Amino acid sequence: MIHKRSLKEKTIDYLLYIATFSGINFIAGSVVHALDYSLYNYILLFVGSVLTPSALLIRELMLNKNPINRDFWGSFGINLVLSISAGCITGGIIHLGENSLFSWYLVISGFIMSFATAMLYKTKPFLPAVLDYILWIAMFSGMSFISGSVVHAANDWFNNFLLIAFGAILTPAAILLRNKLILGKQTALGKNFLILLVLSLGVSGVTGGIIHFTKNMSYATILIVGGFILSYLAALHKNDGSLAELRSR
Amino acid sequence: MYKPFILTGILGLIIYGGVWFNVFENTHADGHEHAAPTHEAVEKNNTNESSVLNIEPSELNKDITTPTKSEQKEEKHVDTAKPHGH
Numbered sequence: 001m002i003h004k005r006s007l008k009e010k011t012i013d014y015l016l017y018i019a020t021f022s023g024i025n026f027i028a029g030s031v032v033h034a035l036d037y038s039l040y041n042y043i044l045l046f047v048g049s050v051l052t053p054s055a056l057l058i059r060e061l062m063l064n065k066n067p068i069n070r071d072f073w074g075s076f077g078i079n080l081v082l083s084i085s086a087g088c089i090t091g092g093i094i095h096l097g098e099n100s101l102f103s104w105y106l107v108i109s110g111f112i113m114s115f116a117t118a119m120l121y122k123t124k125p126f127l128p129a130v131l132d133y134i135l136w137i138a139m140f141s142g143m144s145f146i147s148g149s150v151v152h153a154a155n156d157w158f159n160n161f162l163l164i165a166f167g168a169i170l171t172p173a174a175i176l177l178r179n180k181l182i183l184g185k186q187t188a189l190g191k192n193f194l195i196l197l198v199l200s201l202g203v204s205g206v207t208g209g210i211i212h213f214t215k216n217m218s219y220a221t222i223l224i225v226g227g228f229i230l231s232y233l234a235a236l237h238k239n240d241g242s243l244a245e246l247r248s249r
Numbered sequence: 250m251y252k253p254f255i256l257t258g259i260l261g262l263i264i265y266g267g268v269w270f271n272v273f274e275n276t277h278a279d280g281h282e283h284a285a286p287t288h289e290a291v292e293k294n295n296t297n298e299s300s301v302l303n304i305e306p307s308e309l310n311k312d313i314t315t316p317t318k319s320e321q322k323e324e325k326h327v328d329t330a331k332p333h334g335h
Contacts (some may be wrong), residue, residue, distance in 0.1 A: 101270075113259060113263060116255070117256060
């Protein structure tokens with residue numbers, strides 16, 4: 001029998017989810033905007049570095065009631081490196097029009113770092129591990145293309161429109177293929193994909209608004225407030241399991 | 250056990266590349282740093298320009314809208330020319 005979660009459980013799960021992924025987005029965002037050399041950027045890097053491990057620790061201790069051992073820190077480190085590297089790849093692609101040389105540097109170094117991590121810590125044979133890596137990056141990137149384009153929509157809507165369309169096809173296709181080829185389970189794409197899509201849009205609205213706050217304050221405020229409402233409403237629709245399962249590796 | 254060291258090495262190379270990239274971005278291709286020209290240098294350059302072109306400073310104030318004799322002759326020739334008709 002599926003345990004239906006109460007409003008309190010859903011809210012705690014949502015707060016831990018947004019803290020975990022906001023921290024990752026803050027770190028990736030501060031790396032992508034490294035050439036700004038602003039104090040605000042360094043603060044974001046520090047906040048992100050504290051926020052993600054804290055939220056994950058609280059989740060393990062409070063919700064999952066798991067002991068904190070070496071394995072926990074090991075998988076935490078791998079996921080952190082993979083997520084930040086993937087954030088650098090998509091951040092680099094989204095910012096290609098601003099500083100193409102630095103953006104390509106981000107894309108290539110993000111790919112090298114994430115691929116090296118995935119291959120060093122692979123638990124499958126080489127080819128399935130490569131396929132798993134490609135599909136995971138595709139899922140993550142598709143979502144980031146959509147959310148990143150919404151964040152940059154105030155500056156350059158038409159160039160971003162293509163990325164939104166590409167991301168909207170890439171993510172469900174990657175989830176579909178990953179479930180079928182890697183995890184070998186039935187694909188329940190409809191509701192979970194919609195929750196993940198709206199949740200990611202909302203969380204990226206919040207984090208993108210905070211990251212770009214100094215560039216366009218009025219648009220950033222709309223993004224932060226709208227993002228909170230959107231992501232919380234999406235989180236309330238997840239009745240079983242936790243939100244983190246939607247984008248776990 | 251060796252895996253974290255490999256990753257740290259790759260990260261170190263990427264950060265080193267980032268620092269090198271930053272230095273490269275702020276310098277000319279010939280290795281000299283970008284520097285805005287000083288006010289004195291700009292002024293000196295402006296005063297030297299007439300001597301480089303071999304023009305006397307008084308020549309620069311001449312009314313260039315007044316046509317010379319040869320120019321007047323040429324204009325006259327154009328005026329008298331009949332248009333071609335079919």
